Amino acid sequence: MVQEKLIDLLKEMSLEEKVDQMLQMSGMFYEDEGVLTGPVNTAGFTEEEIRQAGSVLGSVGAEKLMTIQREYMEKQPHHIPLIFMADIINGFRTVFPIPLAQGCTFHPALVEEGAAAAARESAAAGLHLTFSPMADLVRDARWGRVMESTGEDAWLNGCLVRAMVEGYQGREGLREKGRIAACVKHFAAYGAPTAGRDYNTVELSERTLRDDYLPAYQAAVDAGVAVVMTSFNTLDRIPSSGSRRLMREILRDEMGFGGVVISDWGAIEEMCRHGVAKDNREAARLAVEAGVDIDMMTNCYCKNLRGLVEEGIVSESLIDEAVLRILKLKNDLGLFENPYKDADASEEKALALCQEHRQTARKMAVETFVLLKNDGILPLKKEQEKIALIGPYVSNKEIYGAWSMFGSPDTTVSIADGLRNKGYEKILSAQGCGLSEGFGQTAEDSEKLLREAVELAKSADKVVLALGEHRLHSGEAASRADITLPADQMELFRKVCEVNQKVAVVLFSGRPLDIREISEKAAAVLAVWMPGTEGGNAIADVLFGDANPSGKLSMSFPYSVGQVPVFYGQFRTGRPYTEGVEEKYVSRYLDIPNKPLFPFGYGLSYTTFAVGPVRLSAQRMCRTDRLCAAVTVKNTGAVSGQEVVQMYIEDVHGSVVRPVRELRGFSKIELAPGEEKEVCFEIAETMLRFHDIHMNYVSEDGEFRVYIGNSSETANGASFVLAD
Numbered sequence: 001m002v003q004e005k006l007i008d009l010l011k012e013m014s015l016e017e018k019v020d021q022m023l024q025m026s027g028m029f030y031e032d033e034g035v036l037t038g039p040v041n042t043a044g045f046t047e048e049e050i051r052q053a054g055s056v057l058g059s060v061g062a063e064k065l066m067t068i069q070r071e072y073m074e075k076q077p078h079h080i081p082l083i084f085m086a087d088i089i090n091g092f093r094t095v096f097p098i099p100l101a102q103g104c105t106f107h108p109a110l111v112e113e114g115a116a117a118a119a120r121e122s123a124a125a126g127l128h129l130t131f132s133p134m135a136d137l138v139r140d141a142r143w144g145r146v147m148e149s150t151g152e153d154a155w156l157n158g159c160l161v162r163a164m165v166e167g168y169q170g171r172e173g174l175r176e177k178g179r180i181a182a183c184v185k186h187f188a189a190y191g192a193p194t195a196g197r198d199y200n201t202v203e204l205s206e207r208t209l210r211d212d213y214l215p216a217y218q219a220a221v222d223a224g225v226a227v228v229m230t231s232f233n234t235l236d237r238i239p240s241s242g243s244r245r246l247m248r249e250i251l252r253d254e255m256g257f258g259g260v261v262i263s264d265w266g267a268i269e270e271m272c273r274h275g276v277a278k279d280n281r282e283a284a285r286l287a288v289e290a291g292v293d294i295d296m297m298t299n300c301y302c303k304n305l306r307g308l309v310e311e312g313i314v315s316e317s318l319i320d321e322a323v324l325r326i327l328k329l330k331n332d333l334g335l336f337e338n339p340y341k342d343a344d345a346s347e348e349k350a351l352a353l354c355q356e357h358r359q360t361a362r363k364m365a366v367e368t369f370v371l372l373k374n375d376g377i378l379p380l381k382k383e384q385e386k387i388a389l390i391g392p393y394v395s396n397k398e399i400y401g402a403w404s405m406f407g408s409p410d411t412t413v414s415i416a417d418g419l420r421n422k423g424y425e426k427i428l429s430a431q432g433c434g435l436s437e438g439f440g441q442t443a444e445d446s447e448k449l450l451r452e453a454v455e456l457a458k459s460a461d462k463v464v465l466a467l468g469e470h471r472l473h474s475g476e477a478a479s480r481a482d483i484t485l486p487a488d489q490m491e492l493f494r495k496v497c498e499v500n501q502k503v504a505v506v507l508f509s510g511r512p513l514d515i516r517e518i519s520e521k522a523a524a525v526l527a528v529w530m531p532g533t534e535g536g537n538a539i540a541d542v543l544f545g546d547a548n549p550s551g552k553l554s555m556s557f558p559y560s561v562g563q564v565p566v567f568y569g570q571f572r573t574g575r576p577y578t579e580g581v582e583e584k585y586v587s588r589y590l591d592i593p594n595k596p597l598f599p600f601g602y603g604l605s606y607t608t609f610a611v612g613p614v615r616l617s618a619q620r621m622c623r624t625d626r627l628c629a630a631v632t633v634k635n636t637g638a639v640s641g642q643e644v645v646q647m648y649i650e651d652v653h654g655s656v657v658r659p660v661r662e663l664r665g666f667s668k669i670e671l672a673p674g675e676e677k678e679v680c681f682e683i684a685e686t687m688l689r690f691h692d693i694h695m696n697y698v699s700e701d702g703e704f705r706v707y708i709g710n711s712s713e714t715a716n717g718a719s720f721v722l723a724d
């Protein structure tokens with residue numbers, strides 16, 4: 001349909017019909033054969049309101065979805081189709097590693113491939129839109145939702161968010177087969193809740209918001225993301241769903257977003273609990289004035305917008321602009337011509353967990369693993385060594401992360417399965433303890449589990465100890481103040497280390513954990529996050545050296561929770577602390593180091609890489625120039641491997657305090673033993689910009705240092721001067 005027709009359509013619609021388009025209902029209301037049989041009284045909706053809502057949240061499968069769509073359209077006076085949206089966060093039926101892990105790949109093309117596979121599977125199930133990517137910058141490991149972000153760095157997040165949007169939406173328009181629309185969230189700064197407690201207040205300076213938090217959302221907007229979701233938090237004491245400034249002035253006017261804005265679940269009504277709206281009616285007014293087009297799962301819009309317009313409090317033009325955006329989204333997806341888009345039950349079945357998607361999941365999982373420590377015990381030698389597999393994650397198949405509603409343990413590969421698939425006939429394994437404290441066992445059972453594990457560890461050449469936090473201990477509403485492993489697991493770890501020196505810990509988590517003791521005592525530590533469907537195969541690939549780990553941390557592992565938020569791009573203080581120098585009145589802790597245990601960008605390999613000195617194409621750069629910063633990277637070890645070469649820039653002096661350094665480029669290269677490659681990064685003036693003392697987004701003349709290496713702590717640098 002052409003745009004003018006949409007305007008004609010809008011003119012034909014009654015006010016009530018328009019407001020219907022602005023409500024999103026959960027798919028839970030549709031049970032059995034697409035007939036509306038759900039709990040209609042929940043949240044105070046009438047059956048009529050539910051029946052007429054313009055969009056549905058959730059996946060019900062192609063067949064049922066087509067029935068719901070057909071029945072809806074038969075009754076819809078203007079034949080406006082429903083749009084179906086769901087949270088396809090890290091894969092659909094084939095589950096990929098969690099986004100935080102995907103961040104560790106530093107591999108946008110692979111991240112895009114994963115998103116495209118997820119889009120194909122979910123499009124065949126009839127879905128039209130995913131509530132992904134989450135572009136929230138995260139720096140506090142206590143916050144459970146760090147697992148949904150690609151990490152602590154604005155630049156890396158921007159690159160990966162763009163890759164995800166392009167993977168879901170493609171580049172040919174939303175009508176393309178197998179593509180779905182993307183929704184970037186949670187606008188804005190949801191990733192910075194005070195004290196890491198979910199839904200808590202966000203306090204950020206305007207400059208930090210603009211320099212660090214907005215760029216990744218901007219990357220999504222620039223990539224053409226169809227929808228933006230509001231956040232639950234307040235920013236500058238204003239809930240985002242009612243913030244005109246954020247939603248209209250910043251998102252639409254400054255950032256150039258022209259698509260649909262949807263509230264987060266229940267967020268419009270929550271403005272009453274925030275205390276900025278006295279009732280749902282006022283909340284509806286605030287949200288519609290802020291430019292929020294769809295109310296997700298509250299009755300604020302459907303019960304109040306009509307009255308607000310009829311009484312002249314809200315202009316009907318606000319409703320019209322919102323509805324036009326919604327109709328345009330439906331039209332962009334081609335739903336007026338084909339309301340079922342790619343829904344196809346047989347294709348849904350064929351694509352789900354197909355070989356190709358599983359392969360991508362395995363390849364991606366391998367690249368997400370970060371080898372944090374290796375005293376030479378990995379890779380394992382399959383034929384010669386007696387390996388004991390110990391720990392609550394050995395046979396656990398719930399390794400797909402908190403948001404994988406469509407993944408299943410039945411289709412997931414555990415570590416034990418992965419070893420079996422490598423031809424290990426007889427696996428020596430012991431659970432050792434439960435995953436969470438207590439785990440429903442008696443004290444006697446627990447002792448027995450521990451005893452068996454220790455006996456097994458004694459008799460083995462090496463131990464693979466699979467530990468970690470429960471998959472539901474990260475994700476939404478899963479903040480933790482103590483980010484260590486449960487006591488039972490730590491006891492198991494200590495006891496096993498007492499009887500065997502060759503312990504390789506395989507660590508599952510949805511966040512960086514405090515693993516100080518583990519990193520000291522274990523001979524090797526491999527962080528595998530929540531690796532998804534193919535997790536066990538990918539872990540076996542890496543443990544046995546069939547694949548070489550290449551992941552780099554997308555979020556620092558704190559030394560202790562007392563450091564958080566801890567991230568590499570901190571600001572300079574007036575009293576900097578120099579490691580190892582004893583001074584009293586400097587910015588430091590008395591009891592722990594300033595540095596994280598493992599910094600952003602860090603990760604080992606089974607080989608070693610030497611990064612040569614930084615060579616700049618000039619020592620001086622004017623604003624219209626581009627500088628080339630080059631290094632030679634050599635594989636100095638005995639096996640092939642991939643290395644993520646990272647470029648950081650330090651702005652030595654500024655009109656406001658600048659971060660100690662900022663990532664401004666990365667390149668993942670593969671090198672055979674002895675091979676060397678030249679890696680060249682282009683530096684453009686735009687990469688040096690920030691919000692200056694007058695809040696202008698500019699670069700300032702002066703000295704810049706360029707660091708190139710394989711972690712955020714590299715000292716390998718050279719300087720240039722920016723001057724016109």
Ligand code: BGC
Pocket residue numbers: 087131185264265476
């Ligand atoms: C989450 C969103 C999610 C929405 C819909 C909310 O609770 O914050 O990220 O997209 O639910 O499921």
